[in-house]
Amino acid sequence: MITTLTIIGIHTISLGRTACTNLTGSLGADKVDSNPLDLRYIDSREDYWNVLQSNYQPSCIVYPTSAQDVSIAVQAIRLSGSRFAVKAGGHNTNNFFSSVDQGVLIDLGSLDAKSYDSSTTLATYEPGSTFGELYDYYAQFDRTVLGPTLAGVGTGAALGGGLSYLSPQYGMACDNFRELEVVLPSGEIVAASANSYPDLFFGLRGGGGNAYGIVTKYTVQSRPAGKFAAGNIIYLFEQTDAVADAISDFMQYNPDPKASIVATYLKLPTPDLYLNLDEVILLFLVYDGLDAGDVFNNFTSIPYLLNTMATRTYPEVINMPIPFLTQLTRGDNIFRVGVHRVTDDSYKTSIDAWRNWAETNKGRYELLSFDYEPVPQSLTDASNAQNGGNAMQMPDGPWFWISYILETPPGMSQVDYDAVQDSFRGMVDSVGNAEGLPLFINDASVDQNPLSSFSTYAELQKIKKKYDPDGFFVEKTGGWSFA
Numbered sequence: 001m002i003t004t005l006t007i008i009g010i011h012t013i014s015l016g017r018t019a020c021t022n023l024t025g026s027l028g029a030d031k032v033d034s035n036p037l038d039l040r041y042i043d044s045r046e047d048y049w050n051v052l053q054s055n056y057q058p059s060c061i062v063y064p065t066s067a068q069d070v071s072i073a074v075q076a077i078r079l080s081g082s083r084f085a086v087k088a089g090g091h092n093t094n095n096f097f098s099s100v101d102q103g104v105l106i107d108l109g110s111l112d113a114k115s116y117d118s119s120t121t122l123a124t125y126e127p128g129s130t131f132g133e134l135y136d137y138y139a140q141f142d143r144t145v146l147g148p149t150l151a152g153v154g155t156g157a158a159l160g161g162g163l164s165y166l167s168p169q170y171g172m173a174c175d176n177f178r179e180l181e182v183v184l185p186s187g188e189i190v191a192a193s194a195n196s197y198p199d200l201f202f203g204l205r206g207g208g209g210n211a212y213g214i215v216t217k218y219t220v221q222s223r224p225a226g227k228f229a230a231g232n233i234i235y236l237f238e239q240t241d242a243v244a245d246a247i248s249d250f251m252q253y254n255p256d257p258k259a260s261i262v263a264t265y266l267k268l269p270t271p272d273l274y275l276n277l278d279e280v281i282l283l284f285l286v287y288d289g290l291d292a293g294d295v296f297n298n299f300t301s302i303p304y305l306l307n308t309m310a311t312r313t314y315p316e317v318i319n320m321p322i323p324f325l326t327q328l329t330r331g332d333n334i335f336r337v338g339v340h341r342v343t344d345d346s347y348k349t350s351i352d353a354w355r356n357w358a359e360t361n362k363g364r365y366e367l368l369s370f371d372y373e374p375v376p377q378s379l380t381d382a383s384n385a386q387n388g389g390n391a392m393q394m395p396d397g398p399w400f401w402i403s404y405i406l407e408t409p410p411g412m413s414q415v416d417y418d419a420v421q422d423s424f425r426g427m428v429d430s431v432g433n434a435e436g437l438p439l440f441i442n443d444a445s446v447d448q449n450p451l452s453s454f455s456t457y458a459e460l461q462k463i464k465k466k467y468d469p470d471g472f473f474v475e476k477t478g479g480w481s482f483a
């Protein structure tokens with residue numbers, strides 16, 4: 001038995017080496033790094049938001065600088081039979097989505113050109129930048145692109161949908177796609193848009209990366225970005241219920257798509273030494289314009305610890321000073337997601353379940369966060385108005401996602417780690433999900449099988465079969481299940 005396993009192990013390693021040797025020959029040593037001690041290799045390997053993925057050791061890391069390079073890499077990997085992974089910002093917490101053990105890691109970081117066409121207002125960017133870098137770049141034109149609310153997240157976020165502060169006005173990031181350059185699993189390079197490869201274009205708009213091919217260029221509708229009235233409000237735990245009620249009211253009744261919130265509840269591992277508290281509520285309030293009027297009054301009227309509302313540019317909105325959230329960084333992090341309607345009491349039962357779990361599991365987490373992510377009707381209207389909606393075919397809002405993040409203490413034994421993950425999964429499952437609404441894949445754990453919650457699942461399965469007919473991506477890299 002041991003001998004068989006050893007043989008499989010050596011075989012796997014040699015498949016990766018075969019691909020790497022070939023790629024070093026065809027792309028050149030500048031673009032292929034097989035030395036785990038090189039700084040570039042170390043940077044790529046360390047830079048995962050779920051640091052447990054840094055334990056894996058790729059046979060080599062490929063740094064393509066063109067779609068042709070990506071195509072050559074895909075073909076060489078295919079011929080070798082090696083495993084592989086495609087990495088943009090490395091923020092997905094699922095194992096093997098953007099990490100690989102003994103195989104080829106394609107790090108898209110060197111593929112980072114970006115441009116803006118003022119005559120069409122279209123923005124074009126390659127996948128290697130973080131969204132923070134993209135927001136900084138487009139700010140010089142007083143424009144921005146739709147993407148996540150924090151700077152370090154990579155462009156894979158758009159393929160998973162991409163929830164932005166501007167989504168209530170312009171839909172999800174993927175709704176703003178106009179053309180995608182894609183290296184198919186065959187190695188062929190195509191341009192997908194509403195007119196060409198429309199099915200591929202559909203699947204890539206929120207149906208996830210890593211499935212139908214590798215996107216090497218995004219052309220998107222940019223949006224104006226002037227001044228914002230934005231800040232964080234921080235409350236102590238005594239306000240849990242009052243803030244949750246105000247969030248629920250905002251999700252149901254806020255009439256102004258220029259007003260956007262993300263509401264984060266944080267649980268610290270122990271009572272905090274300075275403030276003697278272990279729960280903090282952190283609101284991100286963002287208004288596109290100088291004067292938010294009274295849209296946030298239901299929040300500012302609750303007694304708070306700190307309010308940093310100020311006039312900010314879009315990059316400043318993204319880099320708002322967030323004293324407590326600085327703790328929410330690289331770690332042994334795992335995501336889970338829920339989806340709910342605003343009209344029942346799930347906003348309350350979910351936060352209660354989360355708080356109870358936190359109380360009874362002290363010592364088993366380093367940090368816990370719980371985010372309310374509103375999906376107002378203006379968002380789903382804006383989604384449906386562009387390209388006929390995305391791969392989620394989002395039902396009319398308002399409804400909301402909950403993003404749950406569990407950071408376990410470093411160095412947990414596998415047994416303890418599995419036990420706490422099981423328990424956490426049980427808590428999230430106990431809250432349940434609304435029927436007929438899609439789970440957000442950007443916030444999901446692989447075992448939640450989020451694509452199966454999409455009304456378009458059968459169509460996505462067909463598209464997957466068409467573009468990955470021999471299951472190359474299914475077999476050789478991580479990603480969502482289409483089975």
Ligand SMILES: Cc1cc2nc3c(=O)[nH]c(=O)nc-3n(C[C@H](O)[C@H](O)[C@H](O)COP(=O)(O)OP(=O)(O)OC[C@H]3O[C@@H](n4cnc5c(N)ncnc54)[C@H](O)[C@@H]3O)c2cc1C
Pocket residue numbers: 049085086087088089090091092093097098108127147148149150152153154155156157158159160161162163164208209210211213214215216442443478479
């Ligand atoms: C701190 C933090 C904040 C976040 N905030 C938001 C938010 O505000 N809004 C939101 O929508 N999401 C948010 N997310 C979730 C985030 O969108 C997902 O984790 C997303 O998968 C990250 O993309 P990435 O490029 O950083 O990660 P990666 O792990 O590099 O990529 C994610 C997946 O996409 C695939 N992929 C990446 N690029 C390509 C490509 N060019 N072609 C094909 N496949 C590709 C990868 O193989 C992988 O499977 C946040 C996550 C974190 C950790």
Ligand SMILES: *[C@@H]1O[C@H](CO)[C@@H](O)[C@H](O)[C@H]1NC(C)=O
Pocket residue numbers: 021022023024025026076079
């Ligand atoms: C890589 O493999 C391909 C396909 O087998 C082959 O045509 C090519 O010559 C190889 N390149 C190198 C440098 O080994």
Ligand SMILES: *[C@@H]1O[C@H](CO)[C@@H](O)[C@H](O)[C@H]1NC(C)=O
Pocket residue numbers: 249250251253254255294295296298
């Ligand atoms: C504020 O809350 C009240 C109910 O307490 C609600 O009627 C009103 O619509 C809310 N306003 C906003 C902008 O959320």
